[in-house]
Amino acid sequence: xxxxxxxxxxxxxxxxxxxxxxxxxxxxxxxxxxxxxxxxxxxxxxxxxxxxxxxxxxxxxxxxxxxxxxxxxxxxxxxxxxxxxxxxxxxxxxxxxxxxxxxxxxxxxxxxxxxxxxxxxxxxxxxxxxxxxxxxxxxxxxxxxxxxxxxxxxxxxxxxxxxxxxxxxxxxxxxxxxxxxxxxxxxxxxxxxxxxxxxxxxxxxxxxxxxxxxxxxxxxxxxxxxxxxxxxxxxxxxxxxxxxxxxxxxxxxxxxxxxxxxxxxxxxxxxxxxxxxxxxxxxxxxxxxxxxxxxxxxxxxxxxxxxxxxxxxxxxxxxxxxxxxxxxxxxxxxxxxxxxxxxxxxxxxxxxxxxxxxxxxxxxxxxxxxxxxxxxxxxxxxxxxxxxxxxxxxxxxxxxxxxxxxxxxxxxxxxxxxxxxxxxxxxxxxxxxxxxxxxxxxxxxxxxxxxxxxxxxxxxxxxxxxxxxxxxxxxxxxxxxxxxxxxxxxxxxxxxxxxxxxxxxxxxxxxxxxxxxxxxxxxxxxxxxxxxxxxxxxxxxxxxxxxxxxxxxxxxxxxxx
Numbered sequence: 001x002x003x004x005x006x007x008x009x010x011x012x013x014x015x016x017x018x019x020x021x022x023x024x025x026x027x028x029x030x031x032x033x034x035x036x037x038x039x040x041x042x043x044x045x046x047x048x049x050x051x052x053x054x055x056x057x058x059x060x061x062x063x064x065x066x067x068x069x070x071x072x073x074x075x076x077x078x079x080x081x082x083x084x085x086x087x088x089x090x091x092x093x094x095x096x097x098x099x100x101x102x103x104x105x106x107x108x109x110x111x112x113x114x115x116x117x118x119x120x121x122x123x124x125x126x127x128x129x130x131x132x133x134x135x136x137x138x139x140x141x142x143x144x145x146x147x148x149x150x151x152x153x154x155x156x157x158x159x160x161x162x163x164x165x166x167x168x169x170x171x172x173x174x175x176x177x178x179x180x181x182x183x184x185x186x187x188x189x190x191x192x193x194x195x196x197x198x199x200x201x202x203x204x205x206x207x208x209x210x211x212x213x214x215x216x217x218x219x220x221x222x223x224x225x226x227x228x229x230x231x232x233x234x235x236x237x238x239x240x241x242x243x244x245x246x247x248x249x250x251x252x253x254x255x256x257x258x259x260x261x262x263x264x265x266x267x268x269x270x271x272x273x274x275x276x277x278x279x280x281x282x283x284x285x286x287x288x289x290x291x292x293x294x295x296x297x298x299x300x301x302x303x304x305x306x307x308x309x310x311x312x313x314x315x316x317x318x319x320x321x322x323x324x325x326x327x328x329x330x331x332x333x334x335x336x337x338x339x340x341x342x343x344x345x346x347x348x349x350x351x352x353x354x355x356x357x358x359x360x361x362x363x364x365x366x367x368x369x370x371x372x373x374x375x376x377x378x379x380x381x382x383x384x385x386x387x388x389x390x391x392x393x394x395x396x397x398x399x400x401x402x403x404x405x406x407x408x409x410x411x412x413x414x415x416x417x418x419x420x421x422x423x424x425x426x427x428x429x430x431x432x433x434x435x436x437x438x439x440x441x442x443x444x445x446x447x448x449x450x451x452x453x454x455x456x457x458x459x460x461x462x463x464x465x466x467x468x469x470x471x472x473x474x475x476x477x478x479x480x481x482x483x484x485x486x487x488x489x490x491x492x493x494x495x496x497x498x499x500x501x502x503x504x505x506x507x508x509x510x511x512x513x514x515x516x517x518x519x520x521x522x523x524x525x526x527x528x529x530x531x532x533x534x535x536x537x538x539x540x541x542x543x544x545x546x547x548x549x550x551x552x553x554x555x556x557x558x559x560x561x
Contacts, residue, residue, distance in 0.1 A: 014320035016054070016261055020062055020231060029230045032064030036090070037104075037220065040070050040204070041077035043290040043297040044089045046311065046332070047266040047273040053315040054263070055233055056095040067227055068097035072105050073219050075203040083204065085290070089298040093308045104219045105205045107226055111214050112166065114222060114252045115177060115195060119158045123251055124195060125151055126161040127178045134176075137183075138191055144184035145191045151180065165198055168211045172198050177212075181247060189244045193217055221245040225254035232258045235265035236324060266318070267326045270480040271296050274489045286496060287481075293544050294481045294500050304478065305521050305531030305546035310339040326486070336547045340529045344521040345373045345380060348418070348463045349509040349543075351475055351527060353392035355438045355467065358423060361389040366468070369449070371419045383512050386469035387420050392508045393464050394526075398439060400428055407459035409439070416461040418525065422447040463525045470508040473541035476533070477502040509541065521546065 023029045034055040038044060044052075059066035068090060072078050090097070104111075118124035127134065127150045139145030153161075162177055164170065177196035185191055195218040200211045224232045232245075239262045249257050267273065273296060281287050281295070290297050293304035301311065314335040318327050348371075366388045374380035393409070402410045409415050414424040427440035446453055450461070479500050487495040516522060516532040524530050528549050533542040 015322060016231070016233060016263060016320055017058060017061070019261065020058055023230070024062065031230070032059060032062045033067070033228055033230045034059050034064065034233060035067040035069050035102075035224065035227065035229050037069045037071045037223070038086050039074070039077075039216075040072055040079065040082040040086060041074065042082060042275045042279055043085050043299050045273050045275070045278065045296045045298065046268070046271075046301065047296075048089075049093060049298060049311050050266045050315050050318075051233070051235070052090055052093055052095060053312055054320060056090075058231070058233075064230075065100055066095070066097060067100040067102055067229070069102040069223060069227070070104065071216060071219065071223075072103050072203070072205060073213050073216060075199060075201040075213065078204050080204050085299060089302075092298065092302060093311065102223070102227060103205060104214070104223050105203065107219070107223055108206065108210055108214070110226065111219060111222055112212075114254075115214070115218070116159065116162065117252060118179065118195070119162060119177075120155055121251065122155060123180050124177055125153050125158050125180055126165070126175050127151075127192075128175055131173065134194075138188065139183070141188070145188075147183050148178070148192065151192070162196075165196070165212050166210075168200070170198055172200055174198060179244075179248070181244075187240055187243055189217070189241050190247070193244060217241060217244055218248065221248050221258070221260075222252065222254060224258040225249060225252075225256050228256050229258045232260040234260055234262050236262045236322075237265070238262060262322075264321045264324045266315075267324065268296065268332065269326060269329045269485040270482050270487070271329065272482065272487050272489050272492055277489050277492050280492075281481075284493075286493070293476070294478050302519070303534060304544050305519060305529065306336050307339050307343070307521065310336040313339065329480070333547050337529070337549070340521050340523065340546065342376075344523045344529055346371075346375070346525050347510055347513050347522045348385065348465055349473070349475070349507060349513065349524040349527065349530075350392045350394055350463070350465050350470075351504050351507050351524075352395040353506060353508050354395040354398055354436065356391045356393055356423070356441055356464070357438065358389050358391070358441050358443045359426070360442045363389060365389065369419045385419060385510055385512070386466040388466050388468050390467035391417070391464045392467055392470065393417075393439075393462050395436075397460075397462050398425070398436065400436065408462065409460070414458050416447075416450050416458050417464050418461050419450055420448070420464070421445070421450070422452060422458060463527075465508045465510050467508075470510055471514060471541065472505075473507045473509045473513070473543060475504040475507045475530070475543045475545065477504065477545045507543075509543075513541070513543075516541075516543075523549075 036052050036055045056066045127148045129148055137146040176194045178192045178194055181190045183191045194215050196212050196214055199213050202208055242260045245260050282290055287295055291299035291303045293300050314332050368384040369387050370382050371385045372382055397408045399406055399410055409425050411425050414422050416422055421443045423441045423443045425439050425441050429438035431437050480497055481500045482495045483497045484495050518532050518534045521531050529546040530543045533544050536542040
């Protein structure tokens with residue numbers, strides 16, 4: 001990203017906002033009305049966050065409003081659980097639709113009336129072909145489609161059949177209502193698209209009142225028109241649908257004529273944002289649910305400890321473009337890390353404990369050392385951390401035969417224990433397998449607070465916890481869900497990372513973490529950013545790693561090449 005691009009994006013300038021500014025300046029619109037129209041057939045993912053931030057953000061910036069409208073036109077896949085989850089996610093991101101909550105199902109009666117209007121105008125007909133027959137006669141990108149043998153039905157016959165479809169006389173798939181446009185059109189979406197299909201299924205809101213349901217293309221533009229949407233903002237895959245969007249609005253007595261604008265969807269490395277694939281990951285048991293912290297869903301990111309402000313910052317950084325591209329996951333991590341570095345309080349936790357006994361520390365003695373809650377925020381204050389004769393340090397912070405550039409603890413070497421004392425390793429205890437299980441050390445009482453009065457320096461500072469006063473915890477370390485930066489959505493199972501979750505069950509944490517709130521961000525010093533998981537209990541502490549202290553994605557990429 002160039003400096004110029006960064007400046008443009010940080011000042012909230014992009015081609016859609018330029019269009020909005022021009023429309024307001026010309027008087028084309030006096031008030032901006034946008035909408036976020038999710039299908040309630042799954043949980044929202046970070047790609048949706050881009051659309052949410054764009055639609056709600058534009059409304060906020062230009063003094064307009066943004067509607068939340070559920071495109072609930074397919075009862076087979078929709079659930080109330082998804083509706084409630086979507087509301088929660090939008091609010092969590094920091095946006096509110098106020099009184100403007102709508103559903104496409106609010107307009108079913110009006111949409112049906114408009115379908116009859118098209119039939120009377122000779123612009124729609126009932127087709128008895130099967131789905132396979134319609135697919136076979138639709139044509140290709142280079143060959144025109146073939147007209148249905150039912151295309152020339154009379155208006156009276158079409159009205160009669162359509163009304164009988166509504167009355168429930170026919171089984172699923174027996175008939176559909178199609179627009180009569182142009183089977184030779186170069187745009188396949190204009191080759192007599194389906195407007196209504198028969199679905200004998202219970203709808204989350206309308207129950208069994210309907211057994212025919214409008215297609216997305218028929219419901220979407222007309223719902224926009226009913227609500228007076230001024231800027232219908234969609235991702236690029238709907239660009240070829242825009243002529244149909246306009247054809248329907250031009251063919252119907254709608255109260256307004258919105259314009260559709262397309263922008264590039266979000267694509268992330270090591271991530272699949274296909275709702276179909278995400279659904280299969282959940283149903284196939286590859287993850288624990290929609291809120292699994294490995295999932296790119298907003299629920300998963302929230303459970304992982306990602307703050308909503310970091311997601312909004314990330315969306316702002318990547319900007320709004322007209323061409324699709326792939327964003328490096330490191331950019332999202334950067335935004336998360338940058339936010340948490342400023343806000344997360346510091347705590348000490350030892351992920352892979354190695355016992356340390358300070359032999360010259362008085363047996364039975366205990367004290368507390370003062371530790372900073374945040375080194376860059378004096379207002380965050382300090383806390384008291386218990387210290388005693390027996391401690392735990394990270395196993396990786398000791399090597400019996402260290403290489404040249406290893407500056408941490410080793411036999412005969414002195415290091416600093418953060419906020420406490422200098423210690424020196426005197427003896428290494430091993431088990432029968434030759435594994436290091438304990439270190440015998442000495443400490444210098446004159447170095448309390450971590451500084452030597454004689455001015456001597458050490459090359460490493462280690463975090464630690466008191467063996468007596470710490471508590472065990474479970475820590476979950478999350479790695480990329482896929483092994484490739486460009487996983488294949490068509491055969492995603494082959495690219496799944498079998499090491500996407502590492503569970504550490506012998507972790508020890510300091511007392512300040514005992515009562516951490518679920519979702520509260522903390523930095524485990526020298527380890528990364530973590531949050532207490534929602535399934536923790538007072539007896540069982542569980543923490544999720546949100547992100548490491550440094551960019552890990554470069555290493556991931558190298559390891560997979």
